[in-house]
Amino acid sequence: MNPETEVIACPACKHLVRVPLDWLGTQVQCPECRALFRAPVRTGGTLAGAELLSRPEPAAGPKPAARPDLMLMLPAFGLLVCGVVGAVVNGYLLFLVLGDPAAGRQWAAKQTEAVRKMGLEADPGGTAEEKAAREAEAAEQLLGHFRWILPAALAASATVLAGGLAIVFRRNYRLAQVACVVATLNVAHLCCVPGAVAGLWGLLMLGSEEGRAHFRR
Structure with a gap:
Protein backbone atom coordinates (compact mmCIF):
# COMPACT_ATOMS: atom_id res chain seq x y z
CA MET A 1 0.00 0.00 0.00
CA ASN A 2 1.21 3.50 -0.78
CA PRO A 3 2.48 4.97 2.55
CA GLU A 4 1.23 8.42 1.52
CA THR A 5 -2.43 7.32 1.54
CA GLU A 6 -4.94 5.57 3.75
CA VAL A 7 -7.68 3.25 2.45
CA ILE A 8 -11.01 4.28 3.99
CA ALA A 9 -14.41 2.68 3.45
CA CYS A 10 -17.08 5.18 2.45
CA PRO A 11 -19.72 5.15 5.24
CA ALA A 12 -22.50 5.48 2.65
CA CYS A 13 -21.68 2.83 0.03
CA LYS A 14 -18.67 1.01 1.58
CA HIS A 15 -16.58 1.77 -1.50
CA LEU A 16 -12.86 1.80 -0.61
CA VAL A 17 -11.32 5.24 -1.14
CA ARG A 18 -7.60 6.09 -1.08
CA VAL A 19 -7.24 9.29 0.95
CA PRO A 20 -3.90 11.19 1.13
CA LEU A 21 -2.51 11.44 4.66
CA ASP A 22 -2.78 15.20 4.69
CA TRP A 23 -6.52 14.91 3.98
CA LEU A 24 -7.22 12.95 7.18
CA GLY A 25 -9.63 14.87 9.38
CA THR A 26 -11.00 16.85 6.42
CA GLN A 27 -14.11 16.56 4.28
CA VAL A 28 -13.84 14.03 1.45
CA GLN A 29 -16.25 13.08 -1.34
CA CYS A 30 -16.66 9.46 -2.35
CA PRO A 31 -16.00 9.09 -6.09
CA GLU A 32 -18.45 6.18 -6.28
CA CYS A 33 -21.65 7.47 -4.64
CA ARG A 34 -20.71 11.17 -4.29
CA ALA A 35 -21.44 11.15 -0.55
CA LEU A 36 -19.51 13.57 1.67
CA PHE A 37 -17.72 12.21 4.74
CA ARG A 38 -15.04 13.31 7.16
CA ALA A 39 -11.91 11.23 6.83
CA PRO A 40 -10.83 9.92 10.24
CA VAL A 41 -7.47 10.53 11.85
CA ARG A 42 -5.22 7.81 13.19
CA THR A 43 -5.25 7.74 16.99
CA GLY A 44 -2.82 5.46 18.81
CA GLY A 45 -2.12 3.54 15.64
CA THR A 46 -5.86 2.87 15.04
CA LEU A 47 -7.89 4.48 12.28
CA ALA A 48 -11.46 5.23 13.35
CA GLY A 49 -14.46 4.98 11.08
CA ALA A 50 -15.34 7.78 8.70
CA GLU A 51 -18.10 10.21 9.69
CA LEU A 52 -20.87 10.55 7.09
CA LEU A 53 -21.72 14.20 6.47
CA SER A 54 -24.28 14.05 3.66
CA ARG A 55 -25.70 11.72 1.08
CA PRO A 56 -26.15 12.74 -2.56
CA GLU A 57 -29.64 13.62 -3.71
CA PRO A 58 -31.18 10.76 -5.70
CA ALA A 59 -31.32 11.46 -9.39
CA ALA A 60 -34.78 12.27 -10.66
CA GLY A 61 -35.74 9.35 -12.86
CA PRO A 62 -38.62 9.03 -15.27
CA LYS A 63 -42.08 8.57 -13.87
CA PRO A 64 -43.14 4.94 -13.66
CA ALA A 65 -45.01 3.85 -16.71
CA ALA A 66 -48.66 2.93 -16.49
CA GLU A 135 -84.37 -40.67 -20.08
CA ALA A 136 -86.45 -39.43 -17.15
CA GLU A 137 -84.24 -41.36 -14.72
CA ALA A 138 -81.06 -39.95 -16.33
CA ALA A 139 -82.50 -36.43 -16.18
CA GLU A 140 -83.37 -36.88 -12.50
CA GLN A 141 -79.84 -38.12 -11.74
CA LEU A 142 -78.35 -35.15 -13.60
CA LEU A 143 -80.67 -32.84 -11.70
Whole structure:
Protein backbone atom coordinates (compact mmCIF):
# COMPACT_ATOMS: atom_id res chain seq x y z
CA MET A 1 0.00 0.00 0.00
CA ASN A 2 1.21 3.50 -0.78
CA PRO A 3 2.48 4.97 2.55
CA GLU A 4 1.23 8.42 1.52
CA THR A 5 -2.43 7.32 1.54
CA GLU A 6 -4.94 5.57 3.75
CA VAL A 7 -7.68 3.25 2.45
CA ILE A 8 -11.01 4.28 3.99
CA ALA A 9 -14.41 2.68 3.45
CA CYS A 10 -17.08 5.18 2.45
CA PRO A 11 -19.72 5.15 5.24
CA ALA A 12 -22.50 5.48 2.65
CA CYS A 13 -21.68 2.83 0.03
CA LYS A 14 -18.67 1.01 1.58
CA HIS A 15 -16.58 1.77 -1.50
CA LEU A 16 -12.86 1.80 -0.61
CA VAL A 17 -11.32 5.24 -1.14
CA ARG A 18 -7.60 6.09 -1.08
CA VAL A 19 -7.24 9.29 0.95
CA PRO A 20 -3.90 11.19 1.13
CA LEU A 21 -2.51 11.44 4.66
CA ASP A 22 -2.78 15.20 4.69
CA TRP A 23 -6.52 14.91 3.98
CA LEU A 24 -7.22 12.95 7.18
CA GLY A 25 -9.63 14.87 9.38
CA THR A 26 -11.00 16.85 6.42
CA GLN A 27 -14.11 16.56 4.28
CA VAL A 28 -13.84 14.03 1.45
CA GLN A 29 -16.25 13.08 -1.34
CA CYS A 30 -16.66 9.46 -2.35
CA PRO A 31 -16.00 9.09 -6.09
CA GLU A 32 -18.45 6.18 -6.28
CA CYS A 33 -21.65 7.47 -4.64
CA ARG A 34 -20.71 11.17 -4.29
CA ALA A 35 -21.44 11.15 -0.55
CA LEU A 36 -19.51 13.57 1.67
CA PHE A 37 -17.72 12.21 4.74
CA ARG A 38 -15.04 13.31 7.16
CA ALA A 39 -11.91 11.23 6.83
CA PRO A 40 -10.83 9.92 10.24
CA VAL A 41 -7.47 10.53 11.85
CA ARG A 42 -5.22 7.81 13.19
CA THR A 43 -5.25 7.74 16.99
CA GLY A 44 -2.82 5.46 18.81
CA GLY A 45 -2.12 3.54 15.64
CA THR A 46 -5.86 2.87 15.04
CA LEU A 47 -7.89 4.48 12.28
CA ALA A 48 -11.46 5.23 13.35
CA GLY A 49 -14.46 4.98 11.08
CA ALA A 50 -15.34 7.78 8.70
CA GLU A 51 -18.10 10.21 9.69
CA LEU A 52 -20.87 10.55 7.09
CA LEU A 53 -21.72 14.20 6.47
CA SER A 54 -24.28 14.05 3.66
CA ARG A 55 -25.70 11.72 1.08
CA PRO A 56 -26.15 12.74 -2.56
CA GLU A 57 -29.64 13.62 -3.71
CA PRO A 58 -31.18 10.76 -5.70
CA ALA A 59 -31.32 11.46 -9.39
CA ALA A 60 -34.78 12.27 -10.66
CA GLY A 61 -35.74 9.35 -12.86
CA PRO A 62 -38.62 9.03 -15.27
CA LYS A 63 -42.08 8.57 -13.87
CA PRO A 64 -43.14 4.94 -13.66
CA ALA A 65 -45.01 3.85 -16.71
CA ALA A 66 -48.66 2.93 -16.49
CA ARG A 67 -48.10 -0.27 -18.47
CA PRO A 68 -47.98 -2.66 -15.46
CA ASP A 69 -51.36 -1.31 -14.26
CA LEU A 70 -52.82 -1.67 -17.73
CA MET A 71 -51.49 -5.22 -17.99
CA LEU A 72 -53.29 -6.04 -14.74
CA MET A 73 -56.50 -4.15 -15.51
CA LEU A 74 -57.11 -6.14 -18.69
CA PRO A 75 -57.27 -9.54 -16.91
CA ALA A 76 -59.17 -7.84 -14.08
CA PHE A 77 -61.81 -6.78 -16.63
CA GLY A 78 -61.94 -10.37 -17.89
CA LEU A 79 -62.47 -11.65 -14.34
CA LEU A 80 -65.23 -9.12 -13.77
CA VAL A 81 -67.06 -10.07 -16.96
CA CYS A 82 -66.72 -13.82 -16.34
CA GLY A 83 -67.73 -13.38 -12.71
CA VAL A 84 -70.87 -11.42 -13.56
CA VAL A 85 -71.89 -13.73 -16.41
CA GLY A 86 -71.18 -16.84 -14.33
CA ALA A 87 -73.12 -15.48 -11.35
CA VAL A 88 -76.12 -14.61 -13.54
CA VAL A 89 -76.17 -17.92 -15.43
CA ASN A 90 -75.51 -20.16 -12.43
CA GLY A 91 -77.87 -18.15 -10.24
CA TYR A 92 -80.66 -18.50 -12.79
CA LEU A 93 -80.08 -22.24 -13.22
CA LEU A 94 -79.98 -22.73 -9.46
CA PHE A 95 -83.28 -20.90 -9.13
CA LEU A 96 -84.68 -23.05 -11.95
CA VAL A 97 -83.54 -26.30 -10.33
CA LEU A 98 -84.59 -25.46 -6.78
CA GLY A 99 -87.48 -23.05 -7.30
CA ASP A 100 -89.31 -24.64 -10.24
CA PRO A 101 -88.90 -28.45 -10.18
CA ALA A 102 -90.88 -28.99 -13.39
CA ALA A 103 -88.81 -26.48 -15.35
CA GLY A 104 -85.67 -27.91 -13.74
CA ARG A 105 -86.51 -31.44 -14.94
CA GLN A 106 -87.23 -30.12 -18.42
CA TRP A 107 -83.86 -28.35 -18.49
CA ALA A 108 -82.07 -31.48 -17.21
CA ALA A 109 -83.81 -33.57 -19.89
CA LYS A 110 -82.51 -31.17 -22.56
CA GLN A 111 -79.00 -31.46 -21.16
CA THR A 112 -79.22 -35.26 -21.20
CA GLU A 113 -80.43 -35.20 -24.79
CA ALA A 114 -77.61 -32.84 -25.79
CA VAL A 115 -75.04 -35.17 -24.20
CA ARG A 116 -76.47 -38.11 -26.09
CA LYS A 117 -76.40 -36.22 -29.40
CA MET A 118 -72.72 -35.46 -28.87
CA GLY A 119 -72.10 -39.20 -28.60
CA LEU A 120 -71.00 -39.05 -24.98
CA GLU A 121 -73.76 -41.39 -23.86
CA ALA A 122 -75.29 -44.42 -25.58
CA ASP A 123 -78.92 -44.40 -26.70
CA PRO A 124 -81.05 -46.18 -24.04
CA GLY A 125 -82.91 -48.24 -26.69
CA GLY A 126 -85.98 -50.38 -25.93
CA THR A 127 -89.62 -49.46 -26.44
CA ALA A 128 -90.77 -45.85 -26.42
CA GLU A 129 -92.03 -46.24 -22.84
CA GLU A 130 -88.77 -47.82 -21.65
CA LYS A 131 -86.73 -45.18 -23.45
CA ALA A 132 -88.78 -42.38 -21.90
CA ALA A 133 -88.42 -43.94 -18.45
CA ARG A 134 -84.62 -44.24 -18.80
CA GLU A 135 -84.37 -40.67 -20.08
CA ALA A 136 -86.45 -39.43 -17.15
CA GLU A 137 -84.24 -41.36 -14.72
CA ALA A 138 -81.06 -39.95 -16.33
CA ALA A 139 -82.50 -36.43 -16.18
CA GLU A 140 -83.37 -36.88 -12.50
CA GLN A 141 -79.84 -38.12 -11.74
CA LEU A 142 -78.35 -35.15 -13.60
CA LEU A 143 -80.67 -32.84 -11.70
CA GLY A 144 -79.44 -34.31 -8.43
CA HIS A 145 -75.85 -33.62 -9.41
CA PHE A 146 -76.63 -30.03 -10.37
CA ARG A 147 -78.24 -29.38 -6.99
CA TRP A 148 -74.73 -29.24 -5.52
CA ILE A 149 -72.74 -28.32 -8.64
CA LEU A 150 -74.66 -25.09 -9.25
CA PRO A 151 -74.18 -23.64 -5.72
CA ALA A 152 -70.47 -24.42 -5.98
CA ALA A 153 -70.29 -22.81 -9.43
CA LEU A 154 -72.18 -19.77 -8.12
CA ALA A 155 -69.71 -19.41 -5.25
CA ALA A 156 -66.81 -19.75 -7.71
CA SER A 157 -68.30 -17.04 -9.93
CA ALA A 158 -68.65 -14.76 -6.91
CA THR A 159 -64.99 -15.41 -6.05
CA VAL A 160 -63.89 -14.56 -9.60
CA LEU A 161 -65.93 -11.36 -9.48
CA ALA A 162 -64.48 -10.41 -6.08
CA GLY A 163 -60.96 -11.08 -7.34
CA GLY A 164 -61.49 -8.75 -10.30
CA LEU A 165 -62.68 -6.03 -7.91
CA ALA A 166 -59.66 -6.68 -5.66
CA ILE A 167 -57.32 -5.94 -8.57
CA VAL A 168 -59.23 -2.81 -9.60
CA PHE A 169 -59.26 -1.36 -6.06
CA ARG A 170 -55.74 -2.63 -5.19
CA ARG A 171 -57.00 -4.56 -2.17
CA ASN A 172 -56.50 -8.16 -0.99
CA TYR A 173 -53.67 -9.58 -3.09
CA ARG A 174 -54.42 -13.16 -1.94
CA LEU A 175 -58.07 -12.93 -3.00
CA ALA A 176 -56.95 -11.78 -6.45
CA GLN A 177 -54.63 -14.80 -6.70
CA VAL A 178 -57.36 -17.24 -5.61
CA ALA A 179 -59.79 -15.74 -8.13
CA CYS A 180 -57.26 -16.15 -10.94
CA VAL A 181 -56.70 -19.80 -9.97
CA VAL A 182 -60.47 -20.44 -9.92
CA ALA A 183 -60.92 -18.79 -13.32
CA THR A 184 -57.93 -20.68 -14.76
CA LEU A 185 -59.38 -24.01 -13.64
CA ASN A 186 -62.76 -23.07 -15.17
CA VAL A 187 -64.56 -23.83 -11.93
CA ALA A 188 -67.05 -21.01 -12.39
CA HIS A 189 -68.22 -22.37 -15.72
CA LEU A 190 -66.85 -25.44 -17.46
CA CYS A 191 -66.78 -23.87 -20.91
CA CYS A 192 -65.47 -20.46 -19.90
CA VAL A 193 -62.30 -20.29 -22.01
CA PRO A 194 -62.06 -16.47 -21.67
CA GLY A 195 -62.07 -16.94 -17.90
CA ALA A 196 -59.13 -19.34 -18.15
CA VAL A 197 -57.19 -16.85 -20.31
CA ALA A 198 -57.92 -13.97 -17.93
CA GLY A 199 -57.04 -16.11 -14.91
CA LEU A 200 -53.71 -17.31 -16.31
CA TRP A 201 -52.80 -13.81 -17.47
CA GLY A 202 -53.71 -12.39 -14.06
CA LEU A 203 -51.62 -15.02 -12.26
CA LEU A 204 -48.57 -14.21 -14.36
CA MET A 205 -48.95 -10.49 -13.69
CA LEU A 206 -49.63 -10.92 -9.96
CA GLY A 207 -46.48 -13.01 -9.65
CA SER A 208 -44.32 -10.21 -11.06
CA GLU A 209 -42.77 -7.41 -9.01
CA GLU A 210 -44.93 -4.91 -10.91
CA GLY A 211 -48.06 -6.84 -9.96
CA ARG A 212 -47.13 -6.89 -6.28
CA ALA A 213 -46.27 -3.19 -6.39
CA HIS A 214 -49.76 -2.55 -7.82
CA PHE A 215 -51.23 -3.56 -4.45
CA ARG A 216 -48.72 -1.51 -2.42
CA ARG A 217 -49.65 1.82 -4.01
